[in-house]
Amino acid sequence: MLRGALAFVVIAWCAGLARASDITSEWAGVYKHRFENATVDGDRYESEDVFEIVELDSDAAYVRARLAFSNGHSCSIHVVARVEGDALVYRERAPPSYRGQCVLTLRRTDTQMRFDDAEGQCTLDHCGARGSFNGSGLPTASQRRIRYMQRLLASREYAEALQEAGREP
Numbered sequence: 001m002l003r004g005a006l007a008f009v010v011i012a013w014c015a016g017l018a019r020a021s022d023i024t025s026e027w028a029g030v031y032k033h034r035f036e037n038a039t040v041d042g043d044r045y046e047s048e049d050v051f052e053i054v055e056l057d058s059d060a061a062y063v064r065a066r067l068a069f070s071n072g073h074s075c076s077i078h079v080v081a082r083v084e085g086d087a088l089v090y091r092e093r094a095p096p097s098y099r100g101q102c103v104l105t106l107r108r109t110d111t112q113m114r115f116d117d118a119e120g121q122c123t124l125d126h127c128g129a130r131g132s133f134n135g136s137g138l139p140t141a142s143q144r145r146i147r148y149m150q151r152l153l154a155s156r157e158y159a160e161a162l163q164e165a166g167r168e169p
Contacts, residue, residue: 023083023108024055030146031113031138039071051106051113051138052146054158059083062161063090063106065115067136073128075136078157080165081106092121093164099124104133112137 030052037047047068054062064078081088081104092102102122107114114137117123123132152158159169 022058023086023088024053024058024061027053027088027108027113027143028055028061028146029053029143031140031142032144033138033142037068037070049136049138052152053088053106054146054149054152056080056167060165061088062158063088064157064161065133067127067131067133069128069130069132071130073130075123075127075131075133077104077122077126077133078161079104080161080167090122093166102126108140111140113140113143 030050033049035047035049036044038044049067050065052062052064056062060080060082062078063081065075067075069075077090079090081090083089084105086107088106090102090104100119100121102125103117103119104122105116105118107116114135115133116135117133120132120134123134127133146152162169
């Protein structure tokens with residue numbers, strides 16, 4: 001009986017590890033959402049929100065997000081996020097002494113990929129006046145394979161994110 005219980009605990013523990021390490025591979029891809037946007041004058045135009053997630057290894061992924069908001073405002077970030085529990089979390093390495101640290105969390109629900117910027121520092125650093133990462137999200141159903149991977153891996157944003165994270169491009 002004890003041997004069976006111990007085997008169950010080991011299997012459950014290993015399954016938990018597998019789920020945590022699968023985040024980077026399961027979430028990898030591009031997520032897009034097109035929608036009608038507007039200016040304060042009432043002019044309408046089409047916008048698109050985009051998340052890209054590229055698996056670096058089982059513990060980290062490159063994340064790029066470009067989110068559109070009214071009146072042409074946007075949020076944009078390109079970073080290396082690490083797996084923490086059931087999320088990808090970016091922690092700014094060396095924030096200037098005059099402000100707080102940008103900590104951005106990306107979680108997946110059954111229907112959404114959602115950002116959490118609890119302290120609001122990432123929004124201050126990476127968004128226009130009407131933009132915010134906190135609560136922003138895209139449908140998980142929009143996930144697609146990245147077909148332009150060579151161009152992405154050669155991009156300035158990718159190189160900057162890896163450099164900030166202390167990784168070689």
